[in-house]
Amino acid sequence: MLTYSFVDIGSKKLYEHLYECIKKDILDGNIPSKTRLPSKRAFAKNLGVSTVTVENAYEQLLAEGYVYSVPKIGFFAADIDTPLKSNAVPKMSAAAERAQKTYFADFVSNQTNPKKFPFSVWSKLMRGVILDKSAELMQNSPYNGIDELRIEICRYLADFRGISASPEQIFIGAGTEYLYGLLVQLLGYDKRYAVEDPGYMKVYQIYKSNNVDCTFAPMDENGIDIEYIEKHNADVLHISPSHHYPTGKIMPVSRRYELMGWASKSDNRYIIEDDYDSEFRLMGNPIPSLQSIDVSEKVIYMNTFTKSLASTIRISYMVLPPHLINNFYNKLGFYSCTVSTFEQYTLAAFISNGYFEKHINRMRNYYRKKRDFIMSCINKSSLEGISKISEESSGLHFLLHIDTNMTDEEVVASARKNGINAVCLSHYFHSIPCTCAHTIVINYSGIEDDRIEEAVSRLANSIKK
Amino acid sequence: MLTYSFVDIGSKKLYEHLYECIKKDILDGNIPSKTRLPSKRAFAKNLGVSTVTVENAYEQLLAEGYVYSVPKIGFFAADIDTPLKSNAVPKMSAAAERAQKTYFADFVSNQTNPKKFPFSVWSKLMRGVILDKSAELMQNSPYNGIDELRIEICRYLADFRGISASPEQIFIGAGTEYLYGLLVQLLGYDKRYAVEDPGYMKVYQIYKSNNVDCTFAPMDENGIDIEYIEKHNADVLHISPSHHYPTGKIMPVSRRYELMGWASKSDNRYIIEDDYDSEFRLMGNPIPSLQSIDVSEKVIYMNTFTKSLASTIRISYMVLPPHLINNFYNKLGFYSCTVSTFEQYTLAAFISNGYFEKHINRMRNYYRKKRDFIMSCINKSSLEGISKISEESSGLHFLLHIDTNMTDEEVVASARKNGINAVCLSHYFHSIPCTCAHTIVINYSGIEDDRIEEAVSRLANSIKK
Numbered sequence: 017m018l019t020y021s022f023v024d025i026g027s028k029k030l031y032e033h034l035y036e037c038i039k040k041d042i043l044d045g046n047i048p049s050k051t052r053l054p055s056k057r058a059f060a061k062n063l064g065v066s067t068v069t070v071e072n073a074y075e076q077l078l079a080e081g082y083v084y085s086v087p088k089i090g091f092f093a094a095d096i097d098t099p100l101k102s103n104a105v106p107k108m109s110a111a112a113e114r115a116q117k118t119y120f121a122d123f124v125s126n127q128t129n130p131k132k133f134p135f136s137v138w139s140k141l142m143r144g145v146i147l148d149k150s151a152e153l154m155q156n157s158p159y160n161g162i163d164e165l166r167i168e169i170c171r172y173l174a175d176f177r178g179i180s181a182s183p184e185q186i187f188i189g190a191g192t193e194y195l196y197g198l199l200v201q202l203l204g205y206d207k208r209y210a211v212e213d214p215g216y217m218k219v220y221q222i223y224k225s226n227n228v229d230c231t232f233a234p235m236d237e238n239g240i241d242i243e244y245i246e247k248h249n250a251d252v253l254h255i256s257p258s259h260h261y262p263t264g265k266i267m268p269v270s271r272r273y274e275l276m277g278w279a280s281k282s283d284n285r286y287i288i289e290d291d292y293d294s295e296f297r298l299m300g301n302p303i304p305s306l307q308s309i310d311v312s313e314k315v316i317y318m319n320t321f322t323k324s325l326a327s328t329i330r331i332s333y334m335v336l337p338p339h340l341i342n343n344f345y346n347k348l349g350f351y352s353c354t355v356s357t358f359e360q361y362t363l364a365a366f367i368s369n370g371y372f373e374k375h376i377n378r379m380r381n382y383y384r385k386k387r388d389f390i391m392s393c394i395n396k397s398s399l400e401g402i403s404k405i406s407e408e409s410s411g412l413h414f415l416l417h418i419d420t421n422m423t424d425e426e427v428v429a430s431a432r433k434n435g436i437n438a439v440c441l442s443h444y445f446h447s448i449p450c451t452c453a454h455t456i457v458i459n460y461s462g463i464e465d466d467r468i469e470e471a472v473s474r475l476a477n478s479i480k481k
Numbered sequence: 482m483l484t485y486s487f488v489d490i491g492s493k494k495l496y497e498h499l500y501e502c503i504k505k506d507i508l509d510g511n512i513p514s515k516t517r518l519p520s521k522r523a524f525a526k527n528l529g530v531s532t533v534t535v536e537n538a539y540e541q542l543l544a545e546g547y548v549y550s551v552p553k554i555g556f557f558a559a560d561i562d563t564p565l566k567s568n569a570v571p572k573m574s575a576a577a578e579r580a581q582k583t584y585f586a587d588f589v590s591n592q593t594n595p596k597k598f599p600f601s602v603w604s605k606l607m608r609g610v611i612l613d614k615s616a617e618l619m620q621n622s623p624y625n626g627i628d629e630l631r632i633e634i635c636r637y638l639a640d641f642r643g644i645s646a647s648p649e650q651i652f653i654g655a656g657t658e659y660l661y662g663l664l665v666q667l668l669g670y671d672k673r674y675a676v677e678d679p680g681y682m683k684v685y686q687i688y689k690s691n692n693v694d695c696t697f698a699p700m701d702e703n704g705i706d707i708e709y710i711e712k713h714n715a716d717v718l719h720i721s722p723s724h725h726y727p728t729g730k731i732m733p734v735s736r737r738y739e740l741m742g743w744a745s746k747s748d749n750r751y752i753i754e755d756d757y758d759s760e761f762r763l764m765g766n767p768i769p770s771l772q773s774i775d776v777s778e779k780v781i782y783m784n785t786f787t788k789s790l791a792s793t794i795r796i797s798y799m800v801l802p803p804h805l806i807n808n809f810y811n812k813l814g815f816y817s818c819t820v821s822t823f824e825q826y827t828l829a830a831f832i833s834n835g836y837f838e839k840h841i842n843r844m845r846n847y848y849r850k851k852r853d854f855i856m857s858c859i860n861k862s863s864l865e866g867i868s869k870i871s872e873e874s875s876g877l878h879f880l881l882h883i884d885t886n887m888t889d890e891e892v893v894a895s896a897r898k899n900g901i902n903a904v905c906l907s908h909y910f911h912s913i914p915c916t917c918a919h920t921i922v923i924n925y926s927g928i929e930d931d932r933i934e935e936a937v938s939r940l941a942n943s944i945k946k
Binding site for chain 1: 497537545549562592595596600607612618619622655658683686690731732734739742764768791792795815818824874
C-alpha cells in the first residue's frame with residue numbers, strides 16, 4: 017500500500033500534504049492511470065491519520081481531476097497526458113529594464129500639478145459618498161454611467177459649452193482612448209477614419225490598433241482639408257476644432273459649417289469632436305463647440321476630466337446624437353461601465369456643489385499667470401530677439417518659433433542634454449512635410465512653478481543661432 | 482452704422498451681448514460676407530459703450546472665425562456657408578424609457594451585498610492614500626498599472642493561486658471586458674476565437690463586437706471539446722477551467738494537459754483563462770489555475786476584483802506569458818492605464834495590509850452559510866422531492882434540477898410573476914441543444930439575507946409538477 021511520511025510538513029494541513037504526495041505520484045507516473053487507490057479506511061489506518069484526512073485529500077484530487085470515482089468501488093488514478101516540459105527560460109523583457117527618464121523640466125508631458133488638485137475637497141466628498149451612499153455604491157452602474165453624473169455633465173455642458181443634451185445622450189468611460197475604441201465598434205469596422213495631420217500620433221495609433229482604415233488628413237490654415245477627405249472617401253473625422261494640438265489653431269466658423277455640410281451628405285459620415293482642453297481658453301470666452309451648431313446629428317462630442325481635474329482620474333464622456341442612442345444601447349449596452357461608482361459619485365458631488373467650476377476658474381488664473389511668467393522669462397533670456405511666441409491664448413501650450421540653424425532633432429537633443437524634455441512641431445507631422453521647422457511646442461501645465469526660470473534658461477542655453 | 486440695444490441683457494457682459502448680436506447678423510446674412518465692420522472707436526461711440534467692449538467682442542468673433550481682420554484696415558464679416566437647418570426632431574429613445582425592473586429577489590444578478598463591503602476600512606485607506614501620496618496620485622500610472630499594485634497582485638497569486646509571475650507580467654485595466662478587447666488587439670484580428678458553449682453570451686458578444694471571428698465550442702463532460710476546436714481551426718480559447726459558468730464544472734487535470742498540448746502545437750495558439758470567481762471555492766482548497774501548469778507560455782491568466790471585492794469597483798488584471806510582455810508594450814504601450822491612481826493605491830494598501838485575505842475568508846464563510854441556508858430552505862419547501870441540487874461546492878451559484886412538466890420559459894415567466902428573477906441552464910446554450918432542461922441556475926450572492934426564506938418559497942410556488 018502507498019506510504020507517505022508526515023514528518024516535517026510544517027504548517028501544512030495533513031490532508032493537503034497527502035493530496036500533494038498522491039498528485040505528484042500520479043503526475044510522475046508512479047501511480048499509473050486506472051490504478052485503484054486504497055480504501056479510505058485502510059489507507060488512514062496504514063498512514064496513522066484519520067479517515068477524514070484521507071477523505072479530504074481524495075475529494076480535492078477528485079475535484080481537480082487527478083482521480084475519478086466509481087460509485088461503491090472506489091477512487092482510481094486518472095489518465096493524464098502531460099506534455100514534455102518546455103525548456104523555455106522566461107526572458108527578462110526590455111520593458112522591465114526601461115528606466116523612467118527624469119528631466120529637470122518636461123515641456124512635453126501634460127501632467128497636471130499635484131499641488132493644485134483639490135485634495136481636501138475631493139477627500140471630504142469621497143468620505144461623504146462612502147458614508148451616505150453605501151447602497152448606491154454597490155449597485156452596478158448603468159452601462160452609460162450613473163444618472164447623477166450624467167445630469168451634472170449636461171448642466172455643465174449647457175452652461176459652459178453651449179451644448180444642449182439630455183442625460184441619456186451622455187456616455188461615461190475610463191478615458192477617451194477607451195471611448196475611441198467603443199466608437200469604432202459603434203460606427204463600424206468598415207468605415208474609413210481620418211485624423212488631423214499635424215496631430216497626435218496616438219489618436220492614429222488607436223484607430224490602427226482597432227484594425228480600421230485610418231488616414232492622416234492634412235490641415236490647411238483653417239483646419240482639416242475637406243477636399244482631401246472627400247477625395248479619400250473618409251467617413252469619420254476625428255478633430256479638435258476648438259483648440260487643435262499641437263498648432264493651437266481654432267477652426268473658424270466658416271470651415272465648421274463646411275464640415276457640417278460635408279457630414280450631412282451621407283448617412284455614414286460622422287465627426288468626432290475631441291474637445292480635450294476647451295476649459296482652458298485663457299482669453300475671452302470659450303470657443304463654442306462644433307456640436308452646438310450641429311443640427312443634423314452628425315457630431316459626437318467628447319471631453320475628459322483628465323485635463324481639467326487630474327490626468328490620473330480616468331473619467332471621460334461623450335455626447336451621442338439622439339438617433340445613435342438606441343443603436344449604441346442595442347450594440348454595446350451589454351458592456352459594463354468602466355468607471356467605478358466611487359469615483360462617479362464623488363465627481364458628481366464635486367460638480368453639483370460648484371467645486372468643479374471654482375476649480376476651473378482657479379486653474380485658468382493659475383495657468384494664465386504661469387504662461388505669462390514663462391513668456392516673460394523667455395523674453396528676458398537669450399531667446400529674446402531670436403524667438404516669437406504664438407497661439408498662446410488657448411489651452412495649456414503655446415508655440416515658440418526660433419530663428420536658428422539647428423535642425424529640430426538637434427534642438428531636442430541639445431535641450432535633453434540640459435535636462436529639458438522638449439518636442440518640436442515637426443514631430444507631429446506624419447504624412448506631409450512640416451512647414452514650420454524650429455518651432456518648439458511648450459506644454460507648460462506640468463512645469464513646477466519654482467523651476468520655470470531655470471527651465472527656460474536651460475532651454476535658452478540649448479539653442480545656438 | 483450697426484445699432485444694437487443694450488436694454489434687458491440681464492447678467493450678460495456688454496461685450497458678450499454685442500458679440501452675440503453681430504454673430505447672429507452675420508449668420509442670418511444681415512451683415513453680408515466681406516462687409517467691413519465699423520471701426521472700434523466709432524462703433525463704441527455710436528453704441529454708447531467703451532472701446533474695450535467693442536474690442537473684446539471683435540476678438541471673440543475673430544477667434545471663432547465670424548470675422549477676419551486686415552491689418553491697419555479693420556474687421557470684415559467672414560464668408561460662412563451655413564447648411565440648411567435640418568428639420569429632424571430628436572426622437573426620444575426607447576433606451577430612455579427602459580425602466581429598471583425590480584424583483585423581490587434576483588437569482589440572475591451577480592451583484593454583491595453592499596452590507597458586506599468593508600466600507601470603513603476602504604474609506605480609511607483611501608483617506609490615508611490621499612494624505613500620504615498626493616504626489617504619487619498625480620503621477621500618471623504606467624500603462625500596465627502602478628508598481629505597488631502589480632507587486633501585491635503577484636504576492637497574492639503566488640500565495641493563493643499557485644501562480645509564479647513577476648510584476649511586469651501583470652497588466653491592470655478597468656474590467657475584464659476591456660481586457661478582452663485589448664487582447665484582441667494584441668493577439669490579432671486575423672485569429673479565430675472560441676468560447677465555451679454553454680457559457681456567457683456576453684463573452685461571445687464582446688469578441689464579435691471587436692470584429693473578430695468567434696465560434697461557440699461545445700463542452701463535453703470534461704470541458705471544451707478539443708476535437709471541435711482542432712476541426713474548426715480555433716487559435717485562441719477563452720475558458721474558465723476552475724469554475725465554469727453556468728455548469729459549475731471544474732476542468733479535470735487530464736483535459737488541462739490535453740489543452741496545453743493543443744496550444745503548444747502552433748505559435749498562434751493561446752488560452753485565455755478567465756478565473757473570475759476562484760476565490761470562492763467553498764469546500765477544500767482552491768483549484769489550481771491552468772496557468773500554474775503552463776510551461777510553454779500559452780496561458781493568459783485573467784482575474785478581477787469585481788467579484789471578490791465589489792462589482793462596482795472596476796479593477797481587473799491579467800498575467801501575460803513572459804514572451805508577450807515586449808510585444809504588448811510595443812503594440813499597446815501607448816494606451817493610458819484605465820484605472821484611476823486613487824483606486825489603484827487604495828487597493829494595493831488593502832491587499833498589502835492583509836485586508837483582502839481577511840475579506841475573502843470572511844466572505845467565503847458568509848457565502849457558505851448563505852448557500853447552506855438557501856439549500857435548507859429549498860429542502861423544506863414544496864421543491865423537496867422534486868428537485869436536486871448540484872455543483873454547490875464552488876463559486877457563487879449552484880444548479881437546481883427540477884422534475885416538472887413546465888418548459889424552461891414557463892418556469893422563468895412563472896417565477897417572475899412571483900417577483901423572482903430566475904434563469905435556466907438552457908439559456909446559456911447557444912449553438913448546441915440543451916441537454917439539461919428544468920435546471921435553474923441559482924446565483925445567490927446578491928440575495929438579501931432576510932429575504933432568502935420568502936424568495937425560496939416564492940420560487941417554489943412558481944413551479945408546478
